[in-house]
Amino acid sequence: MVLEDSCGRPLLNLRIAVTKRCNLSCSYCHAEGEDNSVQNPGNEMTFKEISRIVKIAVSLGVCRVKLTGGEPLMRKDIAEIINGISGVGGLKDLSMTTNGTLLAPLAQELHSNGLRRINISIPTLEEHEFRKLTGGNVVDALEGVAAAVEAGFYPVKLNMLILKGTNDEAVPAMVDFASRTGAILQLIELEPININSLYFARRHKPLDEYEKMLEQKAVKTETREFMQNRRIYHLPDATVEVIKPIENTEFCLHCTRLRVTSNGKLKPCLMRNDNTIDILTPMRKGARDRELADLFRLANMERQAFNRA
DSSP states (O other): OOBBBSOEEEEEEEEEOOOOOOOOOOTTGGEEEEEETTTOOOOOOHHHHHHHHHHHHTTOOEEEEEEEEEEEGOOOOHHHHHHHTTOOOTTEEEEEEEOOOTTTTTTHHHHHHHEEEEEOSSSSOOOHHHHHHHHHHHHHHHHHHHHHHHHSSSSSEEEEEOOTTTTTTTTTHHHHHHHHOEEEEEEEEOSSSOOHHHHHHHHHOOSHHHHHHHHHHHHHEEEEEETTTTEEOOOSOEEEEEEOOTTHHHHHHHEEEEETTTSSSSEOOTTTTSOEEHHHHHTTTTOHHHHHHHHHHHHHTTTSSSOOO
16 A cells, blocks of 8 residues: 555655765765765665565565666666665665766666666756866766666666756757657756755756746657656657756646655655654664564654645
8 A cells, every 4th residue: 555645645766865975076966865964974774674665665665766876877886786786676666866977887787787767967968067066077967967877777867957057948959869769868957955045046947937938949758646746748859857946836736756865764754853763773774574564664754745735
């Protein structure tokens, strides 16, 4: 039976931050909402602990798992983690979000171990701007995209966070790139999480104008029911999804997610850190599966519609 929270929302998705470490320094990173004041990751879960958490979640009705970070490919045992999760009976989908810069030499191995979908965060195709925003090399990310497509991941999604005055004019170029690579483009609105208010005020841009443009060009439009009712625009040569979390009641009211932080805490909401529930410490102290399942149930009931208006 699928768990439902106090708002009647099913718990279907689990996002697991397998590390807080990252090889880039993106100015806009929300770090899955983890407290950035704690710099020492120090308490990362082992691949066996991650697998056990997934098994318990799936036993409670979770059917989709996404691995995040930090940068998940910083884990030397990432293939083991994927292999351990992919074999869990009842799991329908296993995916990952990565910056793509470490992906090219690993893509085939990750796919062989059971990873099937991948999201690659790439804010711009322009070399200088990419380095300015992330500290990395855009060529590495582009090679990661090509390797993911070649390895057979489907879909490969490109996560483009829109930043006013920085990359907001580059959407047509990214649509064209998605068309050429066969990837799906996701336009993502900046969220005021783990960034200062001045940065948010300067860089936040609503996505309404892009939706109007996409509506005019789309040959078909659909809505993802269990993904905050986000809109998908099928253009003649590309597919674009729009993710609008700000001042959007749909984003929260249709949430089906629970997060696990890199140090093993169940996190009911991306935007809050005051209601996390430690599952790793009880696990390491010998808690049985049914006790850990009860922690999941408790965390699920802590899920609330952050934006209720």
